[in-house]
Amino acid sequence: MGAVFTEFPWGVILILLPVTGGMLCFLWPQIAKITGLFIVFAVALLVVGLAWQIFDNGVYRHAVGGWGAPLGVDLYADGLSLLMLAITALVGIGISVYSATYFKHEQAVLFWPLWLFLLAALNALFLSADIFNIYVTFELMGLAAVALVALAGSREALGAAMRYLLAALLGSLAYLLGVALLYHGFGTVDIALLAERAEPSPIIWAALGLMGAGLLLKTALFPLHFWLPPAHASAPTPVSALLSALVVKASFYILLRLWLEIFGPLVGGAGVEQLLGLLGAAAILWGSVQALRQTRLKLLIAYSTVAQVGYLFLAFPLVAATGVSAWSAVTYLVLSHALAKAAMFMAAGNLLCFGGHDRIADLDRVVQRLPLTAGAFALAGVSIMGLPPSGGFIGKWLLLEAALMQGRWDLVVVMILGGLLAAGYIFKVLGYAFTQADVSHESKAVPASMEWAALLLAVAAILLGFLAVPVLSLVSIGDPFGIGEVRP
Amino acid sequence: MTLLTWVFDSLLGLSLLWLAWRALACPDLFKAIVLFVAFGLLMALAWVRLAAPDVALAEAAIGAGLTGALLMAALAKLHPTEAHDDFTVPPEKNVTKVWSWQWLPAVAILLVTTGLGYVVLSLPPYAAGLSTEVAANLAISGASNPVTAVLLNFRGYDTLLEIVVLLLALLGVWSLNSASLDRKAAPGIVLDTLARLLTPIFILVAAYLLWVGAHAPGGAFQAGAVLGAAGVLLLLAGWRPRAGLMALPLRLVLVTGPATFVIVAVLTLLMKGQMLEYPPTQAGVLILILETAATVSIGVTLAALFLGGDPRKNNRNKNQT
Numbered sequence: 001m002g003a004v005f006t007e008f009p010w011g012v013i014l015i016l017l018p019v020t021g022g023m024l025c026f027l028w029p030q031i032a033k034i035t036g037l038f039i040v041f042a043v044a045l046l047v048v049g050l051a052w053q054i055f056d057n058g059v060y061r062h063a064v065g066g067w068g069a070p071l072g073v074d075l076y077a078d079g080l081s082l083l084m085l086a087i088t089a090l091v092g093i094g095i096s097v098y099s100a101t102y103f104k105h106e107q108a109v110l111f112w113p114l115w116l117f118l119l120a121a122l123n124a125l126f127l128s129a130d131i132f133n134i135y136v137t138f139e140l141m142g143l144a145a146v147a148l149v150a151l152a153g154s155r156e157a158l159g160a161a162m163r164y165l166l167a168a169l170l171g172s173l174a175y176l177l178g179v180a181l182l183y184h185g186f187g188t189v190d191i192a193l194l195a196e197r198a199e200p201s202p203i204i205w206a207a208l209g210l211m212g213a214g215l216l217l218k219t220a221l222f223p224l225h226f227w228l229p230p231a232h233a234s235a236p237t238p239v240s241a242l243l244s245a246l247v248v249k250a251s252f253y254i255l256l257r258l259w260l261e262i263f264g265p266l267v268g269g270a271g272v273e274q275l276l277g278l279l280g281a282a283a284i285l286w287g288s289v290q291a292l293r294q295t296r297l298k299l300l301i302a303y304s305t306v307a308q309v310g311y312l313f314l315a316f317p318l319v320a321a322t323g324v325s326a327w328s329a330v331t332y333l334v335l336s337h338a339l340a341k342a343a344m345f346m347a348a349g350n351l352l353c354f355g356g357h358d359r360i361a362d363l364d365r366v367v368q369r370l371p372l373t374a375g376a377f378a379l380a381g382v383s384i385m386g387l388p389p390s391g392g393f394i395g396k397w398l399l400l401e402a403a404l405m406q407g408r409w410d411l412v413v414v415m416i417l418g419g420l421l422a423a424g425y426i427f428k429v430l431g432y433a434f435t436q437a438d439v440s441h442e443s444k445a446v447p448a449s450m451e452w453a454a455l456l457l458a459v460a461a462i463l464l465g466f467l468a469v470p471v472l473s474l475v476s477i478g479d480p481f482g483i484g485e486v487r488p
Numbered sequence: 489m490t491l492l493t494w495v496f497d498s499l500l501g502l503s504l505l506w507l508a509w510r511a512l513a514c515p516d517l518f519k520a521i522v523l524f525v526a527f528g529l530l531m532a533l534a535w536v537r538l539a540a541p542d543v544a545l546a547e548a549a550i551g552a553g554l555t556g557a558l559l560m561a562a563l564a565k566l567h568p569t570e571a572h573d574d575f576t577v578p579p580e581k582n583v584t585k586v587w588s589w590q591w592l593p594a595v596a597i598l599l600v601t602t603g604l605g606y607v608v609l610s611l612p613p614y615a616a617g618l619s620t621e622v623a624a625n626l627a628i629s630g631a632s633n634p635v636t637a638v639l640l641n642f643r644g645y646d647t648l649l650e651i652v653v654l655l656l657a658l659l660g661v662w663s664l665n666s667a668s669l670d671r672k673a674a675p676g677i678v679l680d681t682l683a684r685l686l687t688p689i690f691i692l693v694a695a696y697l698l699w700v701g702a703h704a705p706g707g708a709f710q711a712g713a714v715l716g717a718a719g720v721l722l723l724l725a726g727w728r729p730r731a732g733l734m735a736l737p738l739r740l741v742l743v744t745g746p747a748t749f750v751i752v753a754v755l756t757l758l759m760k761g762q763m764l765e766y767p768p769t770q771a772g773v774l775i776l777i778l779e780t781a782a783t784v785s786i787g788v789t790l791a792a793l794f795l796g797g798d799p800r801k802n803n804r805n806k807n808q809t
Contacts, residue, residue: 012753012763019652020750023743026659027736064645066765071621073645110663117656124649136649143653147660158664181607184615206607 022116069190076129078478142168160230174214218251222283237349277317283310288421329398336391339461346454364437379458381426391464528552549713630771667797683725690718712786719791745785
């Protein structure tokens with residue numbers, strides 16, 4: 001029994017199953033919803049299986065085709081990949097349950113195959129150990145994400161999708177150019193082998209510049225965030241949740257991996273970390289101020305994503321002196337933001353469905369009329385603001401601690417300001433949710449599953465605050481942050 | 489390098505730059521597309537000069553041929569009523585303001601180009617890459633053309649995902665638009681006859697490219713592109729498939745490629761323990777099966793992309809009204 005669990009190729013099935021599901025949904029649209037829900041729950045079970053395997057055997061490695069790197073492509077999963085797969089599965093379930101009632105008719109027929117292919121792309125990306133294979137998963141992810149944004153069908157959505165497509169393609173091309181340079185220079189595209197073979201050279205700098213710029217564009221770090229607010233705000237609600245919670249994190253995950261494995265040890269201390277930290281700080285301030293200024297709820301949440309992405313980059317300058325605690329902070333921020341932001345977008349979608357609009361000033365006592373949704377928004381807001389007890393609190397606290405230890409008072413001030421601004425825009429929404437609007441509007445009933453999906457994800461973001469010890473011990477499997485070695 | 493090849497290469501490089509610039513700067517979109525197609529053809533020549541005939545074939549078939557056709561189809565949808573030569577980019581209202589900002593990307597591109605140029609010059613002129621490993625394992629890969637061996641065996645997993653990307657692209661187009669299946673009158677006897685004559689030849693060429701891919705330049709992508717070109721030609725000549733074939737049958741053909749890949753992946757996983765690990769004795773047959781399925785799917789997907797919308801959706805709407 002145990003052997004079946006520890007030897008079963010969970011990781012491979014994690015990729016093949018959603019691909020198969022996507023094709024089934026494409027072939028038989030009548031059963032798309034059932035197939036989609038089944039596949040998403042099955043993927044969650046597979047992640048549990050993979051977790052079991054990694055607990056027992058250590059890191060997961062699968063040489064596709066039996067060749068092994070450098071000739072073939074390797075799949076690889078350590079604690080960090082596992083956590084990303086787990087959060088994808090968890091948020092995926094919430095989004096699927098929400099979408100099952102959100103999308104109707106023609107939209108549902110198109111949504112399910114696109115979402116399952118996107119899920120396959122995310123799983124493949126988190127499992128990849130090969131920089132060219134990662135490029136292919138980016139293509140898969142980008143096309144699916146763009147098509148999902150365009151699903152809204154509105155004029156703004158189509159414009160935003162086009163802009164998103166161009167930004168994603170530009171990012172992919174820059175990344176691919178870096179891959180070509182690294183392959184030419186070191187004769188492999190496997191991350192572990194590149195880490196062994198790479199040495200400081202102009203190639204490394206050029207590859208870092210190209211891949212870094214491409215990935216920052218995809219991650220929407222200030223000032224490369226221009227495509228994000230329109231795309232995330234005009235997409236259908238479950239898609240907004242997907243993009244903000246998972247897709248943006250995927251390119252950040254690759255950036256983190258490449259930095260930890262290849263670039264960090266080579267160019268660490270040369271100012272790249274400081275630049276990333278500076279951009280992160282600018283993103284926090286700019287995104288938060290913009291969020292505060294918005295009058296539409298979904299745009300406010302989208303700008304909040306711009307700000308929260310900034311926090312992830314504050315860790316780069318802090319790692320040099322404080323080591324692992326800054327990376328733990330990043331892990332925590334990624335996970336809690338995924339849960340909280342998905343919940344927040346879903347809550348906004350419920351309000352949009354309820355009142356037919358998302359004008360913040362006309363929310364009109366939704367707390368009484370839609371208590372579950374208002375509760376979901378408030379709980380997600382707690383995590384976004386970084387108040388205890390929540391996943392966001394742990395992440396921001398660890399980051400703050402790292403900044404204090406290193407005496408980076410500038411970053412401390414930015415983090416506190418970011419928290420205050422976040423409180424500002426969350427309470428702005430909640431304030432309107434409690435008060436009566438000047439004009440009352442017609443309202444429509446919101447399906448219960450949509451309310452519960454939002455609430456449960458928000459509760460998960462809070463519960464994450466109590467799971468610091470297991471989560472942080474999980475992420476250290478396979479030593480993704482290289483604690484053993486001393487960084488310059 | 490002889491003087492002649494040196495002159496040829498310089499002319500080729502300069503023409504590429506000039507065509508790229510003209511295609512970007514041309515306000516007439518029709519002209520721009522023609523320039524883009526010419527650029528693609530010269531680019532294919534450049535790949536030949538770089539001793540990469542597989543890339544050259546793909547560039548000529550997909551980069552120049554089908555992309556050109558897709559761009560033309562898109563242009564026709566932009567302004568269906570106007571003749572092509574009337575369609576130009578509308579003049580900017582505040583040209584001066586736009587112009588004053590154009591130096592910024594220009595400077596950025598110049599910087600990137602300079603940096604890349606420096607790096608490329610600092611590279612070792614020849615890098616073996618993985619060619620020795622590929623050559624060492626070629627005998628058991630099931631293909632004697634190293635490109636095919638890499639695409640279908642060593643890195644078959646990438647190709648599996650790429651084929652799904654192609655299906656996804658079509659799905660994206662279908663989510664935006666529906667296509668009319670009304671049979672169009674043939675635009676003229678010349679095109680009609682040409683389509684009738686050329687289609688069988690295209691199919692034959694596609695089959696040849698598919699077969700020859702095992703040991704010479706060619707393979708599923710090139711063969712699929714030629715097959716797609718045959719489809720485009722038929723669509724141009726006014727041919728439309730029967731509406732009854734547009735629901736499940738078309739979709740089954742479209743997923744043939746990715747589905748075959750997934751099935752082979754699962755079977756190899758069950759039998760050998762690793763995804764897409766072929767038994768060396770059966771590798772050749774497996775690669776041929778995968779390539780054939782991929783060729784059919786790629787060809788039909790490209791033709792469907794040219795059709796520019798979901799043909800089923802249109803049907804359904806018609807039934808409702």
